[in-house]
Amino acid sequence: MSKKSDNVDTVNYKEAVTLALHDALDADPTVFLLGEDIADQEGGGVWKVTPGLSTKFGLERVRSTPIAEEGFIGAAIGAAQAGMRPVAELMIMSFLGCAVDVIHNVAAKWRYMTAGQASVPITITTFVPTGIGMAAQHSDSLEIWLASSPGVKVVQPSGPLEAYELLTASIFDDDPVVYVVPTNLMYRPTRVPKPQPGTRVDIGKAHVTRVGSDVSVIGYGTPIADALAVADRLAEDGIDAEIVDLRTIAPFDSDAIMRSVSKTKRAVVVHEARTNFGPSAEIAARIYEELFGELEAPIQRVGAPFTSVPSSPVLEAEFIPGSSDVEAAIRKAIDA
Amino acid sequence: MIDRPVLHRLYEISTLGKQFDDKVEEVVRSGAARTNWFSWRGSELLGAVCGLSLGPDDYLVVYYRETVAQIAKGSSPKELFAEALGKTGGLHKGKSGFLHMADLDAGVVMNSGIIAEQLPVAAGWALSSTLRGDDKVTLCTFGDGGANEGAFHEALTLASLWKLPVVYVCHNNLYAEHTAFAKMSPVAHVADRAGAYNIPGVLVDSADVVATWNAVTTAIDRARNGDGPTLIEALTSRLRGHTRADAMEYAPEGEVAANWEADPVVRFRAWLISEGHASEDELADLDKKAHEDVEEAWHFANESPYPSTDELYADVFAQVGGVR
Numbered sequence: 001m002s003k004k005s006d007n008v009d010t011v012n013y014k015e016a017v018t019l020a021l022h023d024a025l026d027a028d029p030t031v032f033l034l035g036e037d038i039a040d041q042e043g044g045g046v047w048k049v050t051p052g053l054s055t056k057f058g059l060e061r062v063r064s065t066p067i068a069e070e071g072f073i074g075a076a077i078g079a080a081q082a083g084m085r086p087v088a089e090l091m092i093m094s095f096l097g098c099a100v101d102v103i104h105n106v107a108a109k110w111r112y113m114t115a116g117q118a119s120v121p122i123t124i125t126t127f128v129p130t131g132i133g134m135a136a137q138h139s140d141s142l143e144i145w146l147a148s149s150p151g152v153k154v155v156q157p158s159g160p161l162e163a164y165e166l167l168t169a170s171i172f173d174d175d176p177v178v179y180v181v182p183t184n185l186m187y188r189p190t191r192v193p194k195p196q197p198g199t200r201v202d203i204g205k206a207h208v209t210r211v212g213s214d215v216s217v218i219g220y221g222t223p224i225a226d227a228l229a230v231a232d233r234l235a236e237d238g239i240d241a242e243i244v245d246l247r248t249i250a251p252f253d254s255d256a257i258m259r260s261v262s263k264t265k266r267a268v269v270v271h272e273a274r275t276n277f278g279p280s281a282e283i284a285a286r287i288y289e290e291l292f293g294e295l296e297a298p299i300q301r302v303g304a305p306f307t308s309v310p311s312s313p314v315l316e317a318e319f320i321p322g323s324s325d326v327e328a329a330i331r332k333a334i335d336a
Numbered sequence: 337m338i339d340r341p342v343l344h345r346l347y348e349i350s351t352l353g354k355q356f357d358d359k360v361e362e363v364v365r366s367g368a369a370r371t372n373w374f375s376w377r378g379s380e381l382l383g384a385v386c387g388l389s390l391g392p393d394d395y396l397v398v399y400y401r402e403t404v405a406q407i408a409k410g411s412s413p414k415e416l417f418a419e420a421l422g423k424t425g426g427l428h429k430g431k432s433g434f435l436h437m438a439d440l441d442a443g444v445v446m447n448s449g450i451i452a453e454q455l456p457v458a459a460g461w462a463l464s465s466t467l468r469g470d471d472k473v474t475l476c477t478f479g480d481g482g483a484n485e486g487a488f489h490e491a492l493t494l495a496s497l498w499k500l501p502v503v504y505v506c507h508n509n510l511y512a513e514h515t516a517f518a519k520m521s522p523v524a525h526v527a528d529r530a531g532a533y534n535i536p537g538v539l540v541d542s543a544d545v546v547a548t549w550n551a552v553t554t555a556i557d558r559a560r561n562g563d564g565p566t567l568i569e570a571l572t573s574r575l576r577g578h579t580r581a582d583a584m585e586y587a588p589e590g591e592v593a594a595n596w597e598a599d600p601v602v603r604f605r606a607w608l609i610s611e612g613h614a615s616e617d618e619l620a621d622l623d624k625k626a627h628e629d630v631e632e633a634w635h636f637a638n639e640s641p642y643p644s645t646d647e648l649y650a651d652v653f654a655q656v657g658g659v660r
Contacts (some may be wrong), residue, residue: 060467070490075463078446
């Protein structure tokens with residue numbers, strides 16, 4: 001049991017996100033936040049990731065917006081073109097359709113259309129709430145919509161330390177970055193020491209969380225966070241799994257993937273997003289292109305089924321890919 | 337009243353815009369080059385007013401038909417034409433093409449080929465001025481069709497709520513793509529919508545250059561003084577269609593011919609002389625200079641090479657992998 005004093009010098013995932021926003025606001029006057037309900041008067045954000053920030057940094061730099069995603073994300077894009085570093089919160093990823101035009105047709109393309117003369121250093125934080133019955137129009141994982149748009153980066157941290165480091169990296173990256181948070185992970189109790197202000201990890205670089213020799217488990221988000229426990233169980237059966245946490249979905253770390261799979265010869269690709277047309281389809285296709293002759297098993301993919309997200313808890317539990325799905329896929333790859 | 341030098345500058349830009357559009361039309365019809373660069377004939381006066389009324393540090397946000405305002409703000413006809421033809425001498429090495437040309441050196445900061453998407457982005461440019469505490473103004477133009485897009489609604493909502501230093505100027509040439517404005521607008525005038533956002537709405541006829549100049553400069557001053565946004569609707573006319581391939585068969589018989597008969601640049605020219613603001617010689621000199629600039633732009637664009645195919649792969653990201 002952790003004492004209250006332990007919490008002062010440590011952060012969980014949610015607090016890491018707040019801390020990264022705080023430290024960025026503190027370090028750079030061009031950083032500002034916008035989003036629905038994010039100021040303290042409105043509760044510091046529905047996900048409680050911005051408490052205290054408007055009080056400390058003022059309502060100009062931490063501003064609650066009307067419910068007008070195309071408007072305020074479009075404005076954030078304009079401010080980014082003008083040299084600011086805005087962080088816009090898209091409250092729920094399923095609302096991406098409200099703003100996808102200005103993200104895809106302006107933010108993603110502006111650098112290319114101007115032949116490199118201009119940048120759009122915007123960060124969009126967005127949240128995927130699952131497991132609480134909010135269902136079809138609130139619980140989508142839509143990384144692929146953005147990953148398939150050249151010029152946008154998409155990241156998803158799986159734990160508190162990289163939550164801080166990736167968000168810091170996203171804010172100070174000169175490209176548009178969409179930072180996707182699974183809310184379940186955000187509220188987990190795991191704590192790490194508070195990172196030094198400004199620490200960051202490279203976007204586009206995967207992290208090997210477990211070195212192994214029998215199978216590569218490649219993915220991001222909740223299933224990858226839970227893969228360590230799965231690997232420990234499998235180790236008892238003599239299966240030595242390597243876990244590659246992509247952290248960045250677009251552009252993903254192809255070198256790290258190929259390094260791992262050329263060693264293990266077997267791959268399992270996991271994410272919470274739907275399998276069909278999901279990021280795992282692209283990753284698997286690339287692995288087949290580069291390592292086909294070396295593979296000892298077909299690539300296994302774990303993700304959500306090709307349906308809308310249902311509300312009833314029994315159905316939603318069936319929808320969300322879990323550790324048993326990952327374990328089954330690993331065993332299938334090993335037994336092939 | 338407007339100073340004589342300003343009136344001359346307005347005419348200088350207007351005659352250049354008129355001749356430039358006619359040249360593009362000639363080039364396209366003759367097959368000398370391939371482009372679908374959308375015509376701006378009939379909106380030259382408004383473009384000249386919008387571009388010239390801004391200071392060098394102010395921000396101009398435009399859309400795909402707003403070539404004249406770009407030129408007035410400082411873009412080079414040579415670089416515009418080369419970009420429209422996809423040549424390496426163009427503003428963006430031919431990678432943008434004619435639908436979304438910007439010119440950061442001239443303060444033409446944003447352009448949009450997606451109707452109305454530039455309005456919220458322009459609010460963002462104005463927001464950057466508020467946050468920085470500088471006194472720059474953003475002027476954003478759009479067509480009458482854009483007033484129906486959700487982006488218009490959201491942008492004006494934000495601009496009003498945050499009292500942003502932005503001026504929104506609508507070109508109403510009475511057609512949106514191939515459909516008459518009157519058929520698609522629930523209100524008689526775009527400017528009528530301003531009340532919904534609690535901002536001033538101003539209606540002018542761009543053929544009345546003095547009234548248009550006064551409306552735009554008043555709105556710019558208002559924004560610069562921290563009093564917030566204005567919505568200006570300026571009536572223009574269509575002499576050519578939505579695209580260069582559009583013969584405007586949907587317009588009532590005789591309407592397009594009447595628009596040509598009432599060519600606003602020609603009437604402005606006559607007005608300058610009749611009111612004693614310019615002599616025939618002075619204007620003939622400006623016409624001749626414009627002709628030379630247009631010919632020079634065409635030769636530059638025509639002779640500019642195409643970019644190498646390596647260019648296809650460049651500029652997707654500013655940074656790949658690491659961060660600075």
